Amino acid sequence: xxxxxxATLLAAAMGVALVGCTTVDAPQAATTAVTTTAVTTTAVTTTxxxxxxxxxxxxxxxPAPVAEPVAPVGRVLDRGGFGAIRFGMSAExxxxxxxxxxxxxxxxxxxxxxxxxxxEGGVWVAKNSGVASIILEGDGRTxxxxxxxxxxxxxxxxxxxxxxxxxxxxVYFDGTAYGFLNYxxxxxxxxxxxxxCHN
Numbered sequence: 001x002x003x004x005x006x007a008t009l010l011a012a013a014m015g016v017a018l019v020g021c022t023t024v025d026a027p028q029a030a031t032t033a034v035t036t037t038a039v040t041t042t043a044v045t046t047t048x049x050x051x052x053x054x055x056x057x058x059x060x061x062x063p064a065p066v067a068e069p070v071a072p073v074g075r076v077l078d079r080g081g082f083g084a085i086r087f088g089m090s091a092e093x094x095x096x097x098x099x100x101x102x103x104x105x106x107x108x109x110x111x112x113x114x115x116x117x118x119x120e121g122g123v124w125v126a127k128n129s130g131v132a133s134i135i136l137e138g139d140g141r142t143x144x145x146x147x148x149x150x151x152x153x154x155x156x157x158x159x160x161x162x163x164x165x166x167x168x169x170x171v172y173f174d175g176t177a178y179g180f181l182n183y184x185x186x187x188x189x190x191x192x193x194x195x196x197c198h199n
Contacts, residue, residue: 077136077190078143079176085123087176087192088130094123111197121187124197133191133198140188142178152183166199 081087084097091112094100100114100123111132114123120138125131141147146158156162159171159178168179172193181187191198 075139076141076143077134077147077178077188079173079178079190081131082134082136082190085131085134087132089125090130091125094125094131111195113197124191124195126196129192129195132195133189135187135189137187142188142190146178146180146185147188148185150180150183150185155180155183155185 075083083099085094085099091114094114095102099117101117103112103114110128111124111126114125116122116136118138121134121136121140123131123135124133137148139148141150142158144158146155150158155169162169162171162180165179168181168189170177170179175193177191177193179189179191181189
């Protein structure tokens with residue numbers, strides 16, 4: 001009977017041992033069998049930088065400079081001349097403007113008269129000082145708007161210091177003067193004070 005108890009105890013102890021082994025091994029097996037995989041998904045955003053359309057490159061060149069138009073005959077006399085014709089120009093420079101048609105009238109003295117190509121006036125050129133006087137007919141006027149067709153009252157209203165002259169009534173400025181022939185005015189001129197071509 002004692003042997004039977006030993007056998008039972010032994011069997012019980014072995015059963016416990018087996019159960020212990022199973023209990024210990026099961027979690028390890030479970031741990032081994034179950035594998036957790038963590039997958040991290042990274043979203044990649046691709047930004048496409050689109051360059052703005054570049055305007056078409058063109059060969060843009062500055063336009064050629066336009067020559068200043070020459071004041072047409074019968075227009076405005078200023079205190080330094082008439083259009084491209086300026087006081088002090090030589091005869092050659094005057095002819096180069098294309099506004100005159102050559103000498104006309106008295107020659108051989110101190111001055112030569114060059115007719116304007118339009119026939120509406122002339123230019124006196126002093127041999128020692130160049131362009132000295134410019135006479136306009138037609139619709140010529142001063143830069144103050146006084147000229148052909150103006151009455152004496154209009155001329156005197158515009159130029160209170162007007163002086164009576166032998167041939168021309170004149171108003172003097174600094175080195176130059178405007179002259180008016182007849183009333184209503186039939187010719188208007190601008191001349192250098194002290195020029196030797198006419199009185």
